[in-house]
Structures are given as C-alpha cells and as structure tokens.
Amino acid sequence: MRNIKLIIEYDGTDYSGWQIQKNAKTIQEEIQKAIYKITDEKVNLTGAGRTDAGVHAKGQVANFTTASKIKDKQFAWALNSVLSEDIIIKDSIEVPMNFHSCFDAKSKIYGYTIYTGTFPSAIMRNYIYHLRYNRIFDIEKTKRAAGFFIGTHDFKGFMAAGSNVKSTVRTIYDIEFCENKDVLEIIYHGNGFLYNMIRIITGTLINAGIGKTDVEKMPEIIAAGNRELAGITVPPHGLCLKKVFY
Secondary structure (H helix, E strand, O other): EEEEEEEEEOOOOOOOOOOOOEEEOHHHHHHHHHHHHOOOOOOOOEEEOOOOOEEEEEEEEEEEOOOOOOOOOHHHHHOOOOOOOOOEEEEEEEEEOOOOOOOOOEEEEEEEEEEOOOOOOOOOOOOOOOOOOOOOOHHHHHHHHHHHOOOOOHHHHHOOOOOOOOOOOEEEEEEEEEEEEOOEEEEEEEEEOOOOOHHHHHHHHHHHHOOOOHHHHHHHHHHOOOOOOOOOOHHHHHHHEEEEOO
C-alpha cells in the first residue's frame, strides 16, 4: 500500500462543504469518486479540515491509501481529467504511511475577503462578502480590534452552537490585512479554528469597524466566552482555506 497526499483547490459554491453527507454534493465525495474511476478502488479520503458549504480552498490537503501503481505525480493529472472544473488537484505526492492530513497539521491560514464598494460585485459575488456599511467602516479600528485576538485564548464565545470539541482554546499567530482599493482580505494564521470561529471573529471585527462595538472592549468580549457578545457569523462564501502547514 502507498499513501498519497493531495493539494486541492476548489470553488465551494455548488457544494455542501467538504465532508460526505447523505443526499448532498460534497468535495470529499467527488474526489473519492474520481479516485475510484482511475484506480477501481473505494478509498477513504481524509482532509486537513472540514470546510462548510460555500467555503472555498486554494490549499486544502488530503490523503488516501492505495495499491495502485500510478506514479505519485500522475495522480494529479489523472484526477483532473475526470473531476469537474471547480475542483483541481494542484499536486500529488507519495508520503510515509503514517502521514495523516488532519492530525499532523501544525497550523492553517484562512483568508476572509470583504468588498466595501457601494454596490455588490456581480462577478465576484460568490467569493467576497459585500459590506453594506462601507460609508462608516473604519479600517483602522478593525485593525486595532484584531490585535486583541492574537495569542492563545479560550474562543468559546466565537464558536457555533452545537460544536463538540474537547477544548475551545486556540492560538492565533497573526492576523494580516491586505487592501486593494475596495477589496479587503483578512488573513488568519492559527494552530486550529473552531466551527465558524473565523466567520464570527470577522463579524466582530466588522462591528468594531462600523462603531457598533467599542474596540477597547475586545478583551472583555473574548474573556466572557459569551457568543451573544460577539458579532454576526458572516456568510461562508468570503472564506477560503489558503494553506496548511505540517
């Protein structure tokens, strides 16, 4: 048996997320079907993270074991020949049998993209969140608020209800802001993220930027662990998994 690691880019618009679900089209299932087509093997594809419906990826990582004799680099070419255009295998590498794309991940980078133009973008509507409060949005307040989230904290208040995790403590190493005219990308680098954590933090940062939340109260909001004190859960389509580090 061999262990093959895939680097995957996908447009999540038409999918119900990464993980296989009944009566739903998912990224994991589509790639597993593609692997079956080229190897005649039913494999279990393990991903580095479970992106939600509508969330995109430029650097998702997954692995599967196979008895196929196909050369590792050829898997990408073969899979791309049978996958739809909104899922692309960017690379395929043979790795040690003990490699696990989820458990071995050390940190991840996600980006959330916001559009501050007066009107929504027709072309980019599936990839950016249109901020309707653009006239009163203060990017400097947002940046100051973001500084309070960097470090190790209990992010219980920034997690969707119903999540089942052993610990809600996570470390955010850095939050960067990339501005290009009316487009703002907030880039999060952390050792792991709770369910909807980035989308809730982004909503909280937006609240600071529009003056709905006092920037100086961010430490209190984080420490309180109360979801009601945080901002809205911004829509999934602005979120993208950019890179996974091992």
